[in-house]
Amino acid sequence: MKNIGIYLVLLFTIASCESDLNQVPPLEAESSSLKSYAEVLNAAYHYQQASVTPLAVMGDFRADNMLMKEAPYPAFDRFDKDLAGGDLVEQFFRPFYSNLYKSILSANNVIDNSTVAKEVGEAHFLRALSYFKLVKAFGDVTVNLSATPSLSDKSILTRQPAAKVYEEVIIPDFLVAISALDNSSLSSGRASKIAAQGMLAKVYMQRGDFASAAPLLAEVINGASAAKLGLRPNFSDVFGEANDLNSEILYATQFSTSINDLYSFSQFSEWFKGNDTKSPNPLDPDLITAFDANPGDLRKDVTIDVANNKGKKWGSLDQDWIELRYADILLLYAEALNETGSSAATVLSILDPIRTRAGISVLDAASLDTKEKVRKAILDERRLELALEGQRWFDLVRTGTVDAEMGQTVNTNFYVFPIPNSEVLASGGAITQNPGY
Template identity: 30%
Template sequence: MQTVLTNGIKYIHKKTLPVWGLAFLLSSCDSFLDVKPKESISDAVTIVDRTSAETAIRGVYSALASGDYYGTSFQSIGYLSGDNIQWTGSQSQVQEFINKKVNADNSTISGAWIAIYRTINRANNVIEKVSTVTDPQLTQALKNQYIGEAYFIRALAYFDLARTWGGVPLITKPTVNPTDNVGIARSSQAETYAQVLKDLEAAEPLLPATTDRYRATRKTVWALRARYHLYQKEWAKAEEYAEKVITDAANYKLTKPFSAFFANDARGTTESIFELFYNGTTEVNSHRGQWQPQTNGGTRQWAPNDALVALLNNPAVGGTRSSLVAKDNQNRWYGNLYYRNPASDPSYILRTAELYLIRAEARAQQDKLATGLADLNAVRDRAGIAAATAATKEELLLAVENERRLEFALEPHRWFDIVRTGRAAAVFGVTDPNRLLLPIPVQQLLSDKSLTQNPGY
């Protein structure tokens, strides 16, 4: 039976977490991920040889791709909390994000918290156990790769926790018993971000310097480090790590037109640095159901609002990004980034366009206006719109902010972008600084008295 643990981790008694099948070809990302689940085995013997090590690292990716993490719930926090999306359904908890007044009993934040810590626990198991396995087929190179992937995913998980909730409990060992994590107090937000950097630094030398859009590599680490340093306002570092990826132009470049990275069943294009694979049968991306209208088999629980539709459909502003929205048979607009049936749409975590806009912002902050403007205009050119002519640092930063709003209109960036730049009051009208972090889910507070709530909740 399953029992929810302190800090949202699930302890599985005499039953392992769901795992993926065992077919494995390093030369094919699809074959690594597009496999059928197998029956569970005891968690005590989950990682004992190469086969079970491969199964375990698949399980980490599976947790990352789950419906409550990058499948739907966590992503929805990032865009529902912004100013691009309207709520059309019947669940009042969705409106809480749009109103910027999320309650601690909101089931979306509870599900996301649990899913992120589940991902961390699976990563912890790989990090701790793979290095001790003795199997001639599990070479040191493979051990390094699996452990490096786990470090990267754990870094991403703690990054998402830090920017959403602030400081959180730092758990870096596998959960074995239901009481393992009782009494672990919250670290500060700075300490949580420090854990992110520590994990990224651990991952980088372990991972191969190859190009893989579905699995973490050294280049994937560079991309996340660029985002991390941007959030930390470490402009030179953000520029440096964005440049590491952008200069690999043979593998990472902006696709034209804008929709080329997602339309017509595209996946794994040069636009993508890291995306999550779903096969549409055993692993389904439930995201499409929230966006697509009823005539397409969805529920259209949320949709682009009038302001976003106007911006995207303005040829001088949205350009070819108008492909993100479409009309149903009732003349209603809906989001069209997730559209595939069966639901095999990738979830896009790191894109080449983000690296250009990170470098543009970082350069602007360092008063490198000409090169920052060039990066911004590379993204605008891909969208089929005229070059910007920002003449000052302030104009360029605002232009980058506006570009990010449309470039990632249906992706989980807008809320976090405006919060990290200190513009929530000006853009969203959020004047209470306590509302810039979400509340710790009430279930977690009830299960562990050592946890404290964020101020204002």
């Protein structure tokens, strides 16, 4: 039973205008008369579901973990303007784009009107998470922080620099969430203090601000025991519907087949398993090679099915999508320490429990004796630990290793993805397309 989705009452937030950014549903003017905003907050959670399948495809199929087979979808494996063509941009990027803005609008309603501090904290978390996903995917984005944006104010359609969105929206929102929340809701799947700390650290890492990330990651690690968080004994225990909301999960987007996930024609698990006709036999041989470089790695058989050329980490359609887990925190902490001058021995020791759980030997600090070597070792470890979790492409972009890992020179225009053409057209050109598309 899913704790959030089952009891959703979408109220007025289900409605939208042609352009989802400036949607103002018909009942919006009456929102301040509501006595309870719990259902509006649930809507903000619910809209996150539609971001998951596109995010998974962007994170792994754009990178060197998964492949597309059926035209025109191999455009995900190329780096040119074709990715913006026709069905591709509307099928993958419009649900991602439009539903995140719906989540933002729902969060705005709670922030502006609720008198329940915990609800407001969760809404700030969800708004920050939404903008974080949007900025990683598209770079500069439009910003709306009002529950009742004016349809006549075209300035809200102007895309804001990503750096400004980080500084003025994402970071402040996560900081508010950290102050407003505790960890009592971890087992229910709702936003928590430690999840907000972890997400903010991930934001700092995405920006290359290792000095800000390191102490925050240390706080998460030091507070994990009290929050009943840590690595699961077995890697296989992290995944599967039966393991949803387990003790390694800081935050996950919940799924239930009893609730329309707003991306009804497909779901992330089916893409990885090759059950969608656009990506039969989707496993990239390069990922097999990466696992084979670590003989005996127990993660391989949990993650991929080499015989049938598919991924297997995700099973049931009711399985939650993991947004942040403890192993990711450890890997990020090791990376932050390496970038801020800690010794190889100190840094690599943080990876020891991850590698021991995987059944492989710990890394030797004597042979990885430079920052560059340790950096590459951490990136490789992230690939194997987090494969098929929508992380790989965004890791390559933020670490500046796209060309080296993809084996080709990629124009930086294609580090981000195309804005849905429907949004550009609906805005009358106020929303501009990314260069190269």
